[in-house]
Amino acid sequence: MAAEDAALRDLYQQVILDHSRHPRNQGRLDGPDCHHARGHNPACGDEVEVWLKTGPQGQIEDIRFEGQGCAISQASASLMTLALKGASPEAARRLMADFHALVTGASAVGDAEALGNLLALEGVQKFPQRIKCATLAWHAAEQALNQGTQNGRSS
Amino acid sequence: MPDLSHRRADFPILHQQVGGHPLIYLDSAASSQKPRQVIDALVRYYERDNANVHRGLHELSNRATEQFEAVRAKVARFIGAASADEVIFTRGTTEGVNLVAQVWASHFLRPGDVIVSTGMEHHSNLVPWQLAAERCGAVVKYVPVLEDGTLDLAALRALLEEGSVKLLTCVHVSNSLGTINPVAQICAWARALGITTLVDGAQAVGHMPVDVQAIGCDFYVFSGHKICAPTGIGVLYGRAEVLANMPPWHGGGEMIDSVTLEGSTYKQAPARFEAGTPDIAGVIGLGAAIDYLEGIGIEVIHAHGQELIQATLQKLQTVPGLRVLGPPPPVQRGSLAAFSLACAHPHDLVEYANTKGLALRGGHHCTQPLMRRFGVVGTSRASFYLYNTHAEADRLVEVLHQAVKFFS
Ligand SMILES: Cc1ncc(COP(=O)(O)O)c(C=O)c1O
Numbered sequence: 001m002a003a004e005d006a007a008l009r010d011l012y013q014q015v016i017l018d019h020s021r022h023p024r025n026q027g028r029l030d031g032p033d034c035h036h037a038r039g040h041n042p043a044c045g046d047e048v049e050v051w052l053k054t055g056p057q058g059q060i061e062d063i064r065f066e067g068q069g070c071a072i073s074q075a076s077a078s079l080m081t082l083a084l085k086g087a088s089p090e091a092a093r094r095l096m097a098d099f100h101a102l103v104t105g106a107s108a109v110g111d112a113e114a115l116g117n118l119l120a121l122e123g124v125q126k127f128p129q130r131i132k133c134a135t136l137a138w139h140a141a142e143q144a145l146n147q148g149t150q151n152g153r154s155s
Numbered sequence: 156m157p158d159l160s161h162r163r164a165d166f167p168i169l170h171q172q173v174g175g176h177p178l179i180y181l182d183s184a185a186s187s188q189k190p191r192q193v194i195d196a197l198v199r200y201y202e203r204d205n206a207n208v209h210r211g212l213h214e215l216s217n218r219a220t221e222q223f224e225a226v227r228a229k230v231a232r233f234i235g236a237a238s239a240d241e242v243i244f245t246r247g248t249t250e251g252v253n254l255v256a257q258v259w260a261s262h263f264l265r266p267g268d269v270i271v272s273t274g275m276e277h278h279s280n281l282v283p284w285q286l287a288a289e290r291c292g293a294v295v296k297y298v299p300v301l302e303d304g305t306l307d308l309a310a311l312r313a314l315l316e317e318g319s320v321k322l323l324t325c326v327h328v329s330n331s332l333g334t335i336n337p338v339a340q341i342c343a344w345a346r347a348l349g350i351t352t353l354v355d356g357a358q359a360v361g362h363m364p365v366d367v368q369a370i371g372c373d374f375y376v377f378s379g380h381k382i383c384a385p386t387g388i389g390v391l392y393g394r395a396e397v398l399a400n401m402p403p404w405h406g407g408g409e410m411i412d413s414v415t416l417e418g419s420t421y422k423q424a425p426a427r428f429e430a431g432t433p434d435i436a437g438v439i440g441l442g443a444a445i446d447y448l449e450g451i452g453i454e455v456i457h458a459h460g461q462e463l464i465q466a467t468l469q470k471l472q473t474v475p476g477l478r479v480l481g482p483p484p485p486v487q488r489g490s491l492a493a494f495s496l497a498c499a500h501p502h503d504l505v506e507y508a509n510t511k512g513l514a515l516r517g518g519h520h521c522t523q524p525l526m527r528r529f530g531v532v533g534t535s536r537a538s539f540y541l542y543n544t545h546a547e548a549d550r551l552v553e554v555l556h557q558a559v560k561f562f563s
Pocket residue numbers: 184185246247248249250277279280326328329330355357358378521
């Protein structure tokens with residue numbers, strides 16, 4: 001394999017291509033404990049919407065997404081839904097911070113094991129233009145989670 | 156086809172490797188590369204003649220002023236303007252449109268007036284009109300784009316005849332579709348109804364012969380950086396009669412006749428619209444770029460671009476799952492092709508091509524409404540200029556085939 005193909009394979013690992021072709025947890029959620037937020041990347045016009053349903057303790061009982069985008073943004077969203085499903089708000093926020101650290105390389109990842117398959121997105125570090133693609137769904141999920149926990153506190 | 160491959164030697168930037176491959180620059184619709192002749196003109200200006208224009212009486216200022224104004228006359232001739240006074244230097248297409256959308260629109264638009272635009276405009280010929288309409292209480296109406304990437308001319312005529320239309324704005328060559336709009340015909344319809352016209356020539360000038368009097372528009376805008384000139388310089392052509400009725404834009408030096416603390420009087424166009432020290436070096440560079448292009452011949456550059464894009468469109472048909480936007484061959488189009496690929500998002504494709512040394516553009520190309528019209532989030536675009544070759548087009552097609560294998 002040529003050197004550039006190796007770099008490309010780093011970015012587009014098999015698990016990423018798989019999730020971009022067959023995204024998991026696509027769709028919407030509807031109901032009283034469902035929260036929704038939208039992520040938009042003005043540079044490319046890509047949009048991802050995230051819905052999540054929170055339980056009595058604020059844990060993420062279900063999570064879905066919709067949107068169009070590049071392989072990186074789609075795979076990241078798909079893998080994210082798998083990682084966040086069932087997480088407590090605290091665990092979800094830790095994961096969000098760790099994922100951000102993973103793709104930006106700005107700080108150390110706290111719990112690499114919790115990231116699991118998401119580690120495949122580490123290659124994004126070498127492609128700074130693509131960090132926004134990788135984090136698009138995560139920003140939406142974070143907003144939706146904040147709505148959920150605010151509502152949780154106020155009720 | 157005219158062979159321009161020897162001209163590649165004029166462009167120092169083209170002779171480099173990217174990712175271990177020879178650079179293949181296919182993004183000239185975003186910004187063109189610069190020949191040594193233009194770069195040298197900038198250096199010569201800064202090393203020998205640099206001074207402010209219109210202000211000094213000393214040798215250097217005289218030289219700078221003389222060269223600066225000579226370019227104005229050159230631009231006028233280049234685009235077929237009746238007089239150099241109809242050439243206003245701007246920062247580029249965007250600033251030219253904004254000047255008209257602010258000055259002309261504020262002065263002439265009344266609540267309820269209509270601006271007619273099209274569904275294929277670049278954001279820079281779209282947003283300024285939305286802002287102007289908001290300010291003036293006017294409405295913007297859009298001519299639909301047909302499936303083949305051309306304007307619905309019947310709808311355009313009908314819109315113009317609805318009444319209350321004060322201005323029509325239209326792109327000459329679409330940066331996403333390549334469509335060459337029949338702007339002379341459109342402007343003739345508008346003129347017969349007393350409607351002022353602006354044509355966005357950002358993708359036309361320097362690629363094909365442009366004659367603003369033959370087009371019959373009131374305003375015509377373009378950017379230097381897309382035609383081998385430096386960034387930061389562009390042109391607003393305004394028909395003398397129309398400019399004469401427009402108030403100033405920015406206030407400052409150069410644009411005044413006389414200033415008192417009670418008030419000021421202003422110069423006539425073009426000075427009226429050029430407050431402050433202009434981009435003198437940019438203007439000198441623009442002049443050198445026009446000399447360079449005319450040295451080759453705009454007709455020759457046009458023929459080369461046509462050959463290259465038509466041949467490329469044929470070859471692109473061999474790529475599985477590829478769909479090109481815009482007029483199907485053999486209809487003439489700008490020398491660019493925006494396409495979508497079923498198996499890869501534009502960002503992924505552009506990333507892939509980049510590792511092979513190809514510079515493509517991926518995204519909405521500042522034409523989001525148009526992308527929506529064709530049901531795509533974005534496209535990948537290859538755009539050519541005089542320095543591109545058939546071998547490069549072949550390499551593009553080869554890399555696209557490889558990308559299909561990689562992503563599907
Ligand atoms: C058709 C068209 N109009 C306007 C523009 C804006 O030009 P500039 O950014 O140089 O002002 C461009 C280029 O990006 C263009 O292709």
